[in-house]
Amino acid sequence: MAMYVVALSISIAGMEIFAGFLLIYALTHYAYQCANRRKEAKKGEWSCPQLSIGIDGYVFGFWGILVLGAIFIPDLQMPDRIYIIGEGRWIILLYVLVYIFRSHQFDFRTSSLFVLGLYLLVSLLSASEFFTGLVPLKNSTVDLLDIGGHFSAYRVSGYFGNSMTYAHNIGLWFSLFLSFVLFSRKILKINKVLLYVVFVVTSMALFLTFTRGVWLSVGVAVSIMLLVVYRKRAFYFIGSGAFIVLVLALTLPMIKSRLTHIMDESNQGRINLWKANVAMFLDHPFLGVGYRQNAKNTLKYYDKLNIDSDFASHAHNNYLQVLAGTGIFGLIFYLIFNGVLIYWAYRVYRENKDTDPITAAIGLGLFMAYIHLHIGGLSEANFQDGEISHSFVFLSALLIASKDRPVLINKNS
Incomplete structure (x- = not known):
């Protein structure tokens, strides 16, 4: 598990490899538990641990749409059909991680020190890329920022080699760190200084990606979180934050440039992609063109729509990506299981805020x-990036398991 968590911050290959090891471990552990329980169970009783995660029908419904598309969509090559079916493997990983979290309890102090230390190191190394254009032990090309003068600066892309991917990924962990900052006074055995330092450094690394969609999505998320937690004082915090952003935009040319060039060439490319993906859905409303086959069909739809562009990519929008790739039913399943997770997260917070600050x-x-x-998925198909979806699955598994009982506990306290 520790190696998988490390991989979540630096390597998609590592994520896939260690996810495979976790699958083997979970299957072995489950078989062992079944054998032990069978000895004590009455004849005819089910003796194996629970596997249901509460959104089974929705996630398997989504995967089922992928499979139906892989089987029945014409003109797909066999490698594409296999690829589409395999893209649902994150669901298996979700079950694996939920099972591991349910069947184990982790010491909060040890776990928090490990995760905070990891993200302090990774965020510091990533943030250094702003000045050098390089990340230690990583060979990648980064974007040079236009800031004027003789000083060169670069967009931070971390160990994923892509600023948007890194920003959307680190935004998930930033959210978790901010939440623990808010609860830090109530939590025993947490290194508060380390937590605050990690939060600041992670915030800095996220900011230095210069990813406008993530600036917006994190800003909206923080605002909603403040409304949930503080209510009456939330508007004061939100107003103060908006004022700081305005001052930064007026005083720092690099920020002003990112905010004022909303309709630059890259964003016109997004609009073209959105038009093409809407057309894909209208032509294939039930099964779509095949999950993650959007880019392969883009140029054909550019010709159909008389769009003069050779920029073929994913939809740069989660909802259009799923709608065009899997049809209306795929989007419905996608919206439902994500909506349930949002509701569960809010409920876990409300039910435990006075009794179990960690949960x-x-x-x-x-x-x-x-x-x-x-929110970030409105301008980027972030759910389809493995680097992001792995963190989404890991954190969602932690939430689902925590809904039933505490997973992270302060032992001997």
Whole structure:
């Protein structure tokens, strides 16, 4: 598990490899538990641990639409059909992680020190890229920022080599860290200084990605979180934050440039992609063109719509990506299981805020993280990026397991 968590911050290949090891471990542990329980169970009784996660029908409904599309959509090549079916494997990983969290309890102090230390190191190394254009032990090309003068600066992309991917990913963890900052006075055995430092450094790394969609999504998520937690004082905090953003935009040319060039060429490319994906859905309303096959069909639809562009990519919008790729039923399942997770996160926070601050912090952090993910998904197909979906699955599994009982506990306290 520790190696998988490390991989979540630096390597998609590591995520896939260690996810495979977790699957093997979970299957072995489950078989062992079944065998032990069978000895004590009465004849005819089900003796194995619970596997249901509460959104089973919705996630498997979504995967079922993928499978139906892979089977019945014409003109797909066999490798594409296999690929589409395999893209639902994150659902298996979700069950694996929920099972591991349910069947184990983790010491909060040890776990928090490990995660905070990891993200302090990764965020510091990533933020250094702003000055050097390089991340230690990572060979990648980054975007040079136009800031004027003789000083060179670069968009931070972290160990994923892509500023948008890193920003959307770190936004999930930023949300969790902020939640624990808010609950830090109530939580025993948490290193508050380390937590505050990690929060500041992570915030800095996220800001230095210069990803406008994430600036917006995190801003909206923080605002909603403040309304949930503080209510009457929330507007004061939100107003203060908006004033700070305005001052920064007026005084720092690099920020002003990012905010004033909303309709630059890259965003016109997004609009073209949205038009093409709407057309894909209208032509294929029930099964779509095939999950994550959008980019392969883009140029054909540009010709059909008389769009003069050769920029073929995913839809740069989660909802259009799913709608065009899987049809209306795929989008319905996608919206339902994500909506349920948002509700659960809020409920976990509300039910535990006065009795179990660790679990409440998980609920509030995930509530904010989901809002960030789905607001950010309006301008980027962030759910389809493995680097982001792995963190989404890991944190969602932690939430689902925490809904039933505490997963992170202060032992011997």
